[in-house]
Amino acid sequence: MSADLPLAFLQPWALLLLPLSLLPLLPRRHDTLVYPHLGWLPRDRAGEALGWALRLLAVAALLAVVLALAQPVRPEAFVPRIGRGAEIVLLIDRSRSMDERMLPADWRTIDPLNLRYQAASRGERKGQAARDLLSRFVRERTDDRFSLMFFSTSPIRIVPFTQHSPVVQAGIAAGGIGRGLAETDVGRALAGAIAQFDQRAYTGSRIVLLVSDGGARLDAPTKRRLHEAALRNRVSVNWIYLRSVNSPRLDTPGEASEAVPEIALHRFFQTLPGTYRAYEAEDPESLARAVADVGRQQNFPREDVERVPRRDFGGAALAVAITCCALLLALRAVTMRAWR
Structure with a gap:
C-alpha cells in the first residue's frame, strides 16, 4: 500500500x-x-x-x-482502506476485585458448601484471564481498530485508536502490573470510553467492550449524559460481566433487584440507543465463549483512512x-x- x-x-x-x-x-x-x-x-x-x-x-x-x-x-500520507471489522474501545476494570479468582472449570461438580474455598484456591484470577483472552482477541482481529482504557476510580487512557496490534498487546500486558484500587466508577469510565469516538468520522460499527465484575447505580444526570453520548456517536455496548461466587445474575427479576448495582447497570444499558449485549462469565471457559461471540457479532464492513x-x-x-x-x-x- x-x-x-x-x-x-x-x-x-x-x-x-x-x-x-x-x-x-x-x-x-x-x-x-x-x-x-x-x-x-x-x-x-x-x-x-x-x-x-x-x-x-x-x-x-x-x-x-x-x-x-x-x-x-x-x-x-493518508490512504483509504476498506475492510470488515469495527472500532472497539476495550474498557477494562482494574479495581482490586479483578485480582480475585474465578470459579474453576469443574465448579458445577463441587459441593456448594466447599465452592467458595475451591474458587479462592484453584480458580484463575479474573484480570489475568480477561487480559489473556483479550490479547488473543486483538491478535486475531487484524482489520479492527482498537483503543484501550483501564478504570477504577477514574478512566485511564492507555492506547488511542490504532490498528497496530503489538501496541495494544503491550498496553493490555501493562494492566497486570501492581494492584488496583478499591473503588470503581463505571459511569465515569463509560463516559470516557464513548468520548473516544468524539471528532472521529463514522466509518462503521462502533463498540465499547466493557470487562468488569461490578456494577453501579448511576444518578439521573449521568444516565442522561451517557444516553446522549451513545446516541451522538452511535455506539453499541457489550458487557462481559465476570461473575463471582456470590454475585447476582443480571437477569434476576423483580423491582427489588434494582437495588443491586450490577442489575441496575444492566437495566440501564438496555435503555441505551445502540445495540447492547451482556455476557455472564463465571469461569475461564464461559469467558472465552463470551469473547468469541463478540468477535462473531462485530464483523461488518468498515471504511476508514490509514495514516502511513x-x-x-x-x-x-x-x-x-x-x-x-x-x-x-x-x-x-x-x-x-x-x-x-
Whole structure:
C-alpha cells in the first residue's frame, strides 16, 4: 500500500551534484598512454573486468552519497482502506476485585458448601484471564481498530485508536502490573470510553467492550449524559460481566433487584440507543465463549483512512555508499597484492 506513494527529497539542491557520479567513467591519464611494443600480448579480460568493477563501484558510491545528501523520503500520507471489522474501545476494570479468582472449570461438580474455598484456591484470577483472552482477541482481529482504557476510580487512557496490534498487546500486558484500587466508577469510565469516538468520522460499527465484575447505580444526570453520548456517536455496548461466587445474575427479576448495582447497570444499558449485549462469565471457559461471540457479532464492513508515516531512505543510501567504498578498498588491496 505504501509502495504507491511518491518519493520526495528534503534537500533537492543536492541532486545537482549527480553528474559528479560519472567522474570515475572519464578517461584517466594513464589510459591515454600507448605502448606499441606490448601489442603482441594477449588481452587481459580479467584485468579489464576488474577495472570496470572498480569504476562502477566508484560511480555507485558517489551516486549513493549524493542521494543521501538529498535526503530521500516517502512523505506521510493518508490512504483509504476498506475492510470488515469495527472500532472497539476495550474498557477494562482494574479495581482490586479483578485480582480475585474465578470459579474453576469443574465448579458445577463441587459441593456448594466447599465452592467458595475451591474458587479462592484453584480458580484463575479474573484480570489475568480477561487480559489473556483479550490479547488473543486483538491478535486475531487484524482489520479492527482498537483503543484501550483501564478504570477504577477514574478512566485511564492507555492506547488511542490504532490498528497496530503489538501496541495494544503491550498496553493490555501493562494492566497486570501492581494492584488496583478499591473503588470503581463505571459511569465515569463509560463516559470516557464513548468520548473516544468524539471528532472521529463514522466509518462503521462502533463498540465499547466493557470487562468488569461490578456494577453501579448511576444518578439521573449521568444516565442522561451517557444516553446522549451513545446516541451522538452511535455506539453499541457489550458487557462481559465476570461473575463471582456470590454475585447476582443480571437477569434476576423483580423491582427489588434494582437495588443491586450490577442489575441496575444492566437495566440501564438496555435503555441505551445502540445495540447492547451482556455476557455472564463465571469461569475461564464461559469467558472465552463470551469473547468469541463478540468477535462473531462485530464483523461488518468498515471504511476508514490509514495514516502511513513518513519513511526516510537517507540512511539506506548512506549504507550503500559505505558498502561500495568498502568493496573498493578490498579490490584495491587485492590488486596491489597481485602487483607485488
